[in-house]
Amino acid sequence: MLRYRPRGRxxxxxxxxxxxxASRKIAGIEPADHLQEHLDRIRTELGNSPDIIxxxxxxxxxxxxxxxxxxLNGLSDPEMINHDVMESLLQLSKEFLQxxxxxxxxxxxxxxxxxxxxxxxxSADWNEAMLAILSGDTVILIEGADHIIIAGTQGGQWRSxxxxxxxxxxxxxxxxxxxxxxxxISLIRRRLKSSQLWLETMKIGSVTHTHVAIMYVKGKADPxxxxxxxDRLNRIEIEGILESAYxxxxxxxxxxxxFPTIYNTERPDDATSKLLExxxxxxxxxxxxxxxxxxxxxxxxxxxxxxxxxxxxxxxxRLVRYxxxxxxxxxxxxxxxxxxxxxxxxxxQLLISLVAQREGVPFPAFIEAMLMEVxxxxxxEAGVRMPRAIGQTVSVVGALILGQAVVEAxxxxxxxxxxVALTGIxxxxxxxxxLSIAGRLIRFGFMVLSGMFGFYGLTLGVIVLxxxxxxxxxxxxxxxSPISPFRLxxxxxxxxxxxxxxxxxxxxxxxxGFGASSNxxxxxxxxxxxxxxxxxxxxxxxxxxxxxxxxxxxxxAGGNRNS
Amino acid sequence: MxxxxxxxxxxxxxxxxxxxxxxxxxNLGLEAGRDAWIAVLIGTVIGMLIFSLNAYLYTAFPxxxxxxxxxxxxxxxxxxxxxxxxxxxxxxxxxxDLVDGGLLVMASAALRETPLLIVNLLMIMAVAYVLHQGLExxxxxATIFLAIMFMIGVFSGIVILFSGxxxxxLLLPVMGEGFQPILESVLKKNxxxxxxELICATAIFPAVNHTKNGVxxxxxxxxxxxxxxxxxxxxxxxxxxADITERAVFPLLTMMGKVExxxxxxxxxxxxxxxxxxxxxxxxxxxxxxxxxxxxILFKIPYRKLIYPYALVILGLSIILxxxxxxxxxxxxxxxxxxFPFYSIGLPLLLVIICLIRKAILGRRSGSAPGPxxxxxxxx
Numbered sequence: 001m002l003r004y005r006p007r008g009r010x011x012x013x014x015x016x017x018x019x020x021x022a023s024r025k026i027a028g029i030e031p032a033d034h035l036q037e038h039l040d041r042i043r044t045e046l047g048n049s050p051d052i053i054x055x056x057x058x059x060x061x062x063x064x065x066x067x068x069x070x071x072l073n074g075l076s077d078p079e080m081i082n083h084d085v086m087e088s089l090l091q092l093s094k095e096f097l098q099x100x101x102x103x104x105x106x107x108x109x110x111x112x113x114x115x116x117x118x119x120x121x122x123s124a125d126w127n128e129a130m131l132a133i134l135s136g137d138t139v140i141l142i143e144g145a146d147h148i149i150i151a152g153t154q155g156g157q158w159r160s161x162x163x164x165x166x167x168x169x170x171x172x173x174x175x176x177x178x179x180x181x182x183x184x185i186s187l188i189r190r191r192l193k194s195s196q197l198w199l200e201t202m203k204i205g206s207v208t209h210t211h212v213a214i215m216y217v218k219g220k221a222d223p224x225x226x227x228x229x230x231d232r233l234n235r236i237e238i239e240g241i242l243e244s245a246y247x248x249x250x251x252x253x254x255x256x257x258x259f260p261t262i263y264n265t266e267r268p269d270d271a272t273s274k275l276l277e278x279x280x281x282x283x284x285x286x287x288x289x290x291x292x293x294x295x296x297x298x299x300x301x302x303x304x305x306x307x308x309x310x311x312x313x314x315x316x317x318r319l320v321r322y323x324x325x326x327x328x329x330x331x332x333x334x335x336x337x338x339x340x341x342x343x344x345x346x347x348x349q350l351l352i353s354l355v356a357q358r359e360g361v362p363f364p365a366f367i368e369a370m371l372m373e374v375x376x377x378x379x380x381e382a383g384v385r386m387p388r389a390i391g392q393t394v395s396v397v398g399a400l401i402l403g404q405a406v407v408e409a410x411x412x413x414x415x416x417x418x419x420v421a422l423t424g425i426x427x428x429x430x431x432x433x434x435l436s437i438a439g440r441l442i443r444f445g446f447m448v449l450s451g452m453f454g455f456y457g458l459t460l461g462v463i464v465l466x467x468x469x470x471x472x473x474x475x476x477x478x479x480x481s482p483i484s485p486f487r488l489x490x491x492x493x494x495x496x497x498x499x500x501x502x503x504x505x506x507x508x509x510x511x512x513g514f515g516a517s518s519n520x521x522x523x524x525x526x527x528x529x530x531x532x533x534x535x536x537x538x539x540x541x542x543x544x545x546x547x548x549x550x551x552x553x554x555x556x557a558g559g560n561r562n563s
Numbered sequence: 564m565x566x567x568x569x570x571x572x573x574x575x576x577x578x579x580x581x582x583x584x585x586x587x588x589x590n591l592g593l594e595a596g597r598d599a600w601i602a603v604l605i606g607t608v609i610g611m612l613i614f615s616l617n618a619y620l621y622t623a624f625p626x627x628x629x630x631x632x633x634x635x636x637x638x639x640x641x642x643x644x645x646x647x648x649x650x651x652x653x654x655x656x657x658x659x660d661l662v663d664g665g666l667l668v669m670a671s672a673a674l675r676e677t678p679l680l681i682v683n684l685l686m687i688m689a690v691a692y693v694l695h696q697g698l699e700x701x702x703x704x705a706t707i708f709l710a711i712m713f714m715i716g717v718f719s720g721i722v723i724l725f726s727g728x729x730x731x732x733l734l735l736p737v738m739g740e741g742f743q744p745i746l747e748s749v750l751k752k753n754x755x756x757x758x759x760e761l762i763c764a765t766a767i768f769p770a771v772n773h774t775k776n777g778v779x780x781x782x783x784x785x786x787x788x789x790x791x792x793x794x795x796x797x798x799x800x801x802x803x804x805a806d807i808t809e810r811a812v813f814p815l816l817t818m819m820g821k822v823e824x825x826x827x828x829x830x831x832x833x834x835x836x837x838x839x840x841x842x843x844x845x846x847x848x849x850x851x852x853x854x855x856x857x858x859x860i861l862f863k864i865p866y867r868k869l870i871y872p873y874a875l876v877i878l879g880l881s882i883i884l885x886x887x888x889x890x891x892x893x894x895x896x897x898x899x900x901x902x903f904p905f906y907s908i909g910l911p912l913l914l915v916i917i918c919l920i921r922k923a924i925l926g927r928r929s930g931s932a933p934g935p936x937x938x939x940x941x942x943x
Contacts, residue, residue, distance in 0.1 A: 341674070345833050347826065453677065453685060455833055456668050459840040460689045463704065470703040471696035484703040485570065 035068055035143045042070060045130065052133065059092055059110075066143040067110075075136030077155025080117075085138055085151050088116040103144030110142065111149055119152030131209060158183065164266050167431055169305040173269045181211050181285035187268040188215060192275060196220070202233060204247070208240040211285040212247065220278035225294060225475050229280055244284040244291050251293075253473045258438040261474040263295040270304050294475040298483070298494040300432040301325070311499045318497060324426035328439040329465075331423040332369045333450035333458055335416070339365045341454030357413040366451030368412055372420040373444065375402055380424070568772040571780035573702035576709040577849060578764060578784035582757040583712070584846030585663050586792060588671075588815050588839045597805035598738055600793040602748040607789025609749070610758025611782055616911040617761070618778040621768040623918055629765045630860045636917045643861060645910065650857040652906055653763055654873065657850035658880035659898070661686060662891055664843030665881070671816055671836050683881050690848050691874040694855065695867060698770055701848055708841050715834045716791070719819065722831060723798060726822045733804045734797065751900055758785060759907035766853035851877065 039054055046052055051073045056065035067089065071081055092114045111122060123129060124147050129139050136154035161183065164176035177184045185199065194217065201213045212233065216226055232251040241247060248262045249255070265271055266288045271281050274292045282291040292299070301321045306314040338346055339354060346354065361368065379398040386394055406412045423443065430436040442465065449457035472479035482490035492498040569577075624632040629649065634642030665682045668674060674682060693701050723729065738745065764781065771777035795815065800808050802818045811817045819832045855873060859866035884891065 342833060345830050349826075453682070454674060455836060456674055456682065456840060457685065459837050460685055460844070463708070463841065463844055464689050464692055466707050467693040467696055467700050467704040470707075471700045478703070480703065480707075484706050486572065486706055 035065060035141060038141050039068055039070070042130070042133070046133075055086070057086070057089060059089060068141045069138055070133055070141070071138040071153060072133055072136055075134075075156045076138060076153045077136075080153045080155065081138055084116050085140070085153065089114055089140070103142055104146070107142045107145040107147055107149065110140065115140075115149070115151060117151050117153075121150050122147045123150055124148075131203075134209075154182075161187070166433055167265060167267050167270070167303070169303060169308065171308040172304045173267070175268060176266045177268060177271075177288040177290060179286050179288060181213060181283050184268070184283050184288070184290065185213060185215070188272055188275070188281070191268060191272040192217070197275070200230070202230075204233065204236050204238070205241040206237070206239050208242070210241040212241070213283045214280055215275060215283065216280040217275050217278065220276070221280050222278065225477075226280060228475055229282070229293065233282075241284060241286075243287045244282065244289050247282065247284060248291055253475065254471075257468065257472060258441045259297075259469065259472060259479070260300075260432070260434040260438065261295055261472055261479060263292040263299045263432065264289045264434070265292060266290070267304055273304070273307070274299075294477040295479070296474065296477065296482070296494075297469065297480050300430060300435040301495075302493075302497075303431040306497050311497055314497045318495065321429050321431070322495065324429040325435075325439055327426040328423050328430075328436065329442050330446060330458070330462075331426065332373060332419055332443060333446035333461075335419045336365045336369050336447060337450040337454045337458055340451065354413075354415055357415055360410040361413050362411070364451075365416070366447065368416050369420070369447055369451075370444075372406075372412055372416055373423075373447070376420050376424050377440070567697055567699045567770050569699055569702040569767070569770050571771060571773055571776040573706055574767065574771045574777055575780040575784045576705035577702055577767065577845065578761065578781060579709060579788050580705050580712065580842060580845035581764070581849045582761070582784070582788040582792075583838070583842040584757060585660065585667065585839070585843060586757045587795060587842060588667060588813050588835065596740065596744060596809070597734055597800050598745050599748070599800065599808075600797040601738070602745045602753050603789060603793040603796055605745065605749045606753025606758060607785060607793070609754050610761070610789065611785050613754070613759060613908055613911070614761055614764075614781055614785055616908075616915050617765050617768075618781060619915055620911065620918060621765065622774055622778065623922075625774045626769050628769055628856060628860055630857050633914070636914055636921065646857055646861055649762075649906065650854050650861065652903075653766075653850045653854035653857065654877060655880065656760070656763075656903075657847050657854060658877045658884055659891075659895060660843060660846050660850060661877060661881040662884050663895070664840070664847065666891060667813070667839055667843070668836070671813055671832070671839065680878075680882055683878055686844065686847065687874050687878050687881075690844060690851055691870050693848060694852055695870055698767060698852060701845075701852070705845060708845070712838060712841065715838055719822075719831065719834060722822050722824065722828060723802070723818075726824050728821050729798065729801050730804075731801050733801050755899055755904055755907065757788070759904060761785070762907040762911065763850055763853035766856050767849070 035056070039056075043052070043054070053071050053073050055069045057067045057069070058065055059067045069081070069085060069089075089110065092110070107122070111120065123132075129148050129150065132150040133139055136156060138151040138153045140149040140151060142148075158180040159178050161175050161178055163174045167176075175187065177187060189197065196218045197215065198218045199213055199215050201211060203209045204212050214226070214229060214233070229251065233247070236247065236250045238246065238250070244264060248260075248264070252261050254261065263274070265274075271290050271292060275281055279292050279294065282293070284290070301318055303317070303321075306318060309317070339358070343351060358365075363371070379394065379402070382394050383391070383398075403417060407414050407417060427436040427440055430439070446458060446461050449461045453460075470478070470480050470484055478485060481487065482494050620629075620632060624635070627635070630642070630646035632642075633645045636642065637645060661683050662679075664686060665679050669677065669679065669682055693704065761781075768777065771780075796808075799814045799818045802821060803811070803814060807817065808814045813835075815835050816832045819835050820830055822828070822831055851873065855866045855869050858864070858869055858873075884894070
């Protein structure tokens, strides 16, 4: 079982624990004569919640209770509490305990001799103790001691690791992140066994105290960006974090844009490959979607599948996605422009049939397209939100009534239905859902432009759109890099994907620094292999060290290569 | 001034798109008849020489805007006045190009019922938005559109080639009427349009992050544009013949209209219209930016604050300037070939001479007392 405990340096300013009474001001735990006082205080502060369990123990044959454990039912693992905490406490040898000891000594001994727990620590901080209880840890209080022991007994129910639901591949790993941040971290660590993989955690949310972790490969990630991310995370002031999107909105560079400037994924292999590129991954407890930054536009078109198929196939697949994106944005507007302003551009035969179709239709092409697109959006939204059981109804209503009947009634031309259906399908080819939403939104703007100005409006719209995308930055890295500013060296995995051989040399060439973080290298390069075997030689023999290096290299190449 | 840096390649892209501007579509080297392409090539070489004048000033003051070195070379007041004149000139030319673009678009893109004001408003809004994002964004956008233009160019070339409409006989005889018409065309037109207009490139020179490569990129941009323009006019004439080319309003459009491959790929003029819109966009952008940045130095106002007032001024000017295309062209000819050369060739030449004299004086001075301040750049 995997448990999560904040590890490494703490960079979060300590936040107040829940419950904002006046007694919060007392930071330390003062030695109380009676254990009962502490327990009462906990009970009062948590509002007499019935799911807080108080259990008093008599250790070493004391005449009255000199120890108590407190935990939250449901969030903690009852088996661990019973076996590892209670049992080992009660088994403390009697003669050992009968000696006269000061409470501090006693506490120290319980900690060192009495707990069969890997994960336990002492604390003198009242807020930390309260937070520990609320996170599912067990707090052990000793009569008269001014410290408490926090035993890591977090448990409870989480969804188990399942197949990803939003980023599917035909070939590739089938696991996905879950809601538990500890599981998520383990999924990444299992793939990237390097001492260079660093993890730092903090808690965000003045009420929810949500665990947020950032992971990066030391030496590959730009230290400046790491610092900037911590800075921005620390600046977040919000009551609750329920999804990584909350954090995304706080830390992104620019808010007035339809484009997502932070990539999110629910695939551990995707996150790992991004880590190997020198990017930084932000994990948030309670959501399977992790953030990857800095992000460039090309990320939204990369699927892990690209590295699981032959490179020539992958290039075609990726081109299909780029073309789909263009169709998604421009499809209906080009149709409007052609049929409203530029008849002469359409081949004659086609034009005749188009005009014949339009004969009985009462709306101009623009209104027609708007109607159909809005209907499509309604259908799509209904399809996502509706209960599974009535899914049939929506497809019947959508396909038959709105599709066929609308044409037969002469409200919409069949050609328009084709165009709308094409853009609808095109929007689903993108591996990243948030980019396709952006595309769908922009599409409406282009429809208005082309409805009013034809290709003139369309061309100007494209210029403004590209300029806008060029003005975006994700943590200082231009959003459109490496396409613009153009870097030939980084083209190997942007629009196309080259075979792994050049990809690896690219990673080896890339230097650390601010610019390097925009690199597209996907594989762990020779230099980090060297670093790994270097660290391996300390404890293990050379064979295992090189084995580890190989393993990581294979992971870096999308789990497809084992050289 | 904000510290933006653009790479020589981005500089190159802006210049190429700027020169394509309206030039690609309208008649070029009309006076030279079927030898227009020769006139363009000669114009290119002279254009490179003119550009070298500005490039010389740039290498002398690599991190200074024109207004700043005008003040340095001509004295504070005269320099500021010259800077102001240039700013007004740029703004005026931006307005003229706006009208140019608007009228061309209205005539070619089937927007016959849309008022010119609205067409121009859309364009100036787009330009203002992009300039608001800064020069770097403009430059990076230029690289992407250079690639798009390139693709359109290659596609058009292939289509024209395969539809078999090229008749090289139409180019003969080369220089059938002697050298006179070519020379006339070069002097009257080809030097100034588009190469003389590159004077406004001086406004973005200081943003280029590599002085030497910047100059090279500029020269290369002129050469590439010149060759492409000559090539285009060569093809146009060999398809349409000199007669129709001279009479057509948009020879390139007419030429593309002749393209037809198996009744499917036909009438690809829309691509040319897009090229036209993109080119006009970058042309206006550069003039507009040059006007903005010069004024922002003159009046010590951050240039972003000037963007929208200037947009209004340019839009207003564009409405006043022309009511019909032929009137506009007539005025434009007069303006471009009489007033403009003084600013694009005369003044830079004068400045280079002043700069050389100044350098000589400074050189003599530092000769007697050797020090680091010997070059004109550090002598400022």
